[in-house]
Amino acid sequence: MTRGTLEVLLVDASKLKDTDFIGKMDPYVIIEFGNQKRKSTVARDDGKAPLWNEKFTFDVEYPDNIRDEHHQYKLNLTIMDKDRLSRDDFVGESTIYVTDILSLGVENGTSEIRTSKYRVVLHNKTYSGEIRVRISFTRKDAKGDDKANYLGGWKQ
Numbered sequence: 001m002t003r004g005t006l007e008v009l010l011v012d013a014s015k016l017k018d019t020d021f022i023g024k025m026d027p028y029v030i031i032e033f034g035n036q037k038r039k040s041t042v043a044r045d046d047g048k049a050p051l052w053n054e055k056f057t058f059d060v061e062y063p064d065n066i067r068d069e070h071h072q073y074k075l076n077l078t079i080m081d082k083d084r085l086s087r088d089d090f091v092g093e094s095t096i097y098v099t100d101i102l103s104l105g106v107e108n109g110t111s112e113i114r115t116s117k118y119r120v121v122l123h124n125k126t127y128s129g130e131i132r133v134r135i136s137f138t139r140k141d142a143k144g145d146d147k148a149n150y151l152g153g154w155k156q
Helices: 099-108
Strands: 002-014 027-033 036-039 051-062 074-081 089-097 110-121 127-140
Touching: 002 027, 002 074, 002 099, 002 110, 027 051, 036 051, 051 099, 074 110, 074 127, 089 127, 099 110, 099 127
Parallel strands: none
Antiparallel strands: 002 051, 002 127, 027 036, 027 074, 074 089, 089 110, 110 127
């Protein structure tokens, strides 16, 4: 089992479907990876184009032979609209499969998906906007040894 850190930079969103009839939306994002959950700050009065620029980290355990596992590694991003007087409104969601970035990171020590746009959809899969995130994975080497301590396969 290989361990590492998955880092998610939540950049912004655009073209979100407005859930408020009066005023602007106050969107926030719930990011889930496995049983780990993180919540962004609320982008007060940012409406359909909120800006966050927030980093979140998740601990990852990745099997040495992924073919033995039938697990899909994915990030679930749920966008909500914070309401003061009623229950928060669901704006949309996006699922990003990260198995490939984890696999490359396990092999190379690190891997990254540069800032990319992902579709935000409602529960019925209709378009509800876009969200931009950057994702990276860094492997934690066994016994806490840093890769920089090695030279040509030999420990310095």
